[in-house]
Amino acid sequence: LTEGAAGKFDITGAPDVATAEQLVKDGDVEAAVVPSDSNATGFELIFATEADPALVSQMSVQPQVTILDPDSDGSAGFLLYIVSLGFGLVFFVSATTFGASIAQSVVEEKQTRVVEILMSAIPVKALLAGKVLGNSILAFGQILAIAALSVIGLTVTGQSELLAGLGTPVVWFVVFFILGFILLAALFAAAGSLVSRQEDIGSTTTPITMLIMIPYFAVILFNDNPLIMTIMSYVPFSAAVGMPVRLFVGSAQWWEPILSLLILAVSAALVILVGSRIYENSLLKMGGRVKISEALKA
Template sequence: MNAARPVSLSRATALVAQREIVTRVRSKAFLVSTGILLVGIVVAFVVMQLLGDREQTTSVAAPAAIAAELPDGAGIEVTTTASAEEARALVAEEEVDAAVVADDASPAGVTIVAQTEAPEALVSALSLAPTVELLDPDGAWSALRYIMGIAFGVIFMGAAMSFGMPVATSVVEEKQTRVVEILITAIPARALLAGKVLGNTAMAFAQIALVAITVSGSLLATGQTEILAGLGSPLLWFALFFVTGFLLIATLFAATGAMVSRQEDISQTISPILYLVMAPYMLVIFFSNNPLVMAIMSYVPFSSPVSMPIRMFFGEAEWWEPIVSIVLSLAACVGVVALAARIYENSLLRMGARVSWRDALAH
């Protein structure tokens, strides 16, 4: 009989990745959570559109001479009356929100009559607005920037936790049940590491792609094309940055998971990785309006998936900046993968006590 040919590294990696993907796709919890996420996105954009379209109209009564001067539209509905007394009567009967009548003693020449308070839309329409000069127009707090930071941060952190943590727990489970000893006899340790990371990265990217498609479709369906036009490029870059950022996170999860042999001990080794996952989310929220901090974070591999797309959306990044940032992220991936592979190979078959960092990094 001919001896069985050893499985090549690429083939073994593909087999492990396929197993990870099939296992996740068959998980009802994964399918349900993904469905809830996508439905939540659609509902959020529909609600935003409904709130945006709900325009509060102020009804105003005024004599013919004054009614002709009032802006009919833009939130103001004008009712023409025969006299000022009739206009006042409509306000008293709560048929209209306010009345505008002539008043020679008023600097504006008219007086607004209302029940409890004058409608702001009417006051603004009758006011002469002065010219405004802003010395720092971009320095104010931006609600949209804050919301985008939360959105990108939550998506990145959620995906890293949903797909990265299982990498570590599956490694520990295979060690605890000693299944890994059988796997290593058939495939190289590096193939096992690469397959786990690539399989979960593919699933995480697929979920992010679904999120991007759902966001784009929701914006188109609700007619919010201006937001979509500005968000299109940042979304694509976010997906690209997400791949490199998640590769770093998932590789470190697998390597640190290999350092322990029991599920109870896993929190000891993955704590630093959890900080790397949470850091972009927290930093972007606290420093969203700090240009210097945001610029620095857009070049750091673990925070660039969140900070760089935001800077691109607001036109703060030059065309070459995301390219340089992605190159730095890829270089970091190469270094982290090499380091994680050494930790993984040195720790995978060591049972019992937690493997120290010194032993895990030894040649």
């Protein structure tokens, strides 16, 4: 296959797979479509040094991708590293910034006894929902602004091929981040309700921060490891980073982000139920740190 005008392909015939691979190596064609028994589609795309996400996305079904000479010049690996770093950094900074803000506001309301006045006027669950949704809207706005600026920057600098490859992963990243942050926001609110002083907030929010840091470092260290990236794309705390990276390299089937999103949605619903119970039962308890077991039993 050689991409021609108007997004159509110029097709060059080959008698066998070996000849097709040689055409790709010689640069006579951009990619070769060959039969394959190793996947459900029945064929695979062969590239010389790196896969072209734009070309892969134009196929009617997502094929298996084979690279004959992976990362021969190091550019593909560096690009994957930069993209992985970008997704991981945006997720880490946004989640920790707005998540910590939620926890601090909960502790401040407890410490100043303002929460007692608020609870006399509105239900506790409504108070929690307002706190989570308010900070979530700010986080979503930041993510959308970063996505828009990235698109503008790539367009201005003429990176049309990279922009075409990043389009779908960025959209999925925003969708995954929305559900993922709601999950984390509920955890931060519950963690904040367990203590009554700002000085103690680190003891309850540190485990949550660690859950956010793990996908950040994992995607940087293991972005070229298919097994680890596949696991990350299905774990709720890292799916927002792992799945977009897999979509960028073309290793995820069309149904995988949908399944991962369903798992994340169910996980978020369960965490919200548990987090709201902890929040409701711990909000009026002053003094030392409230144990999670006590908050759940109250």
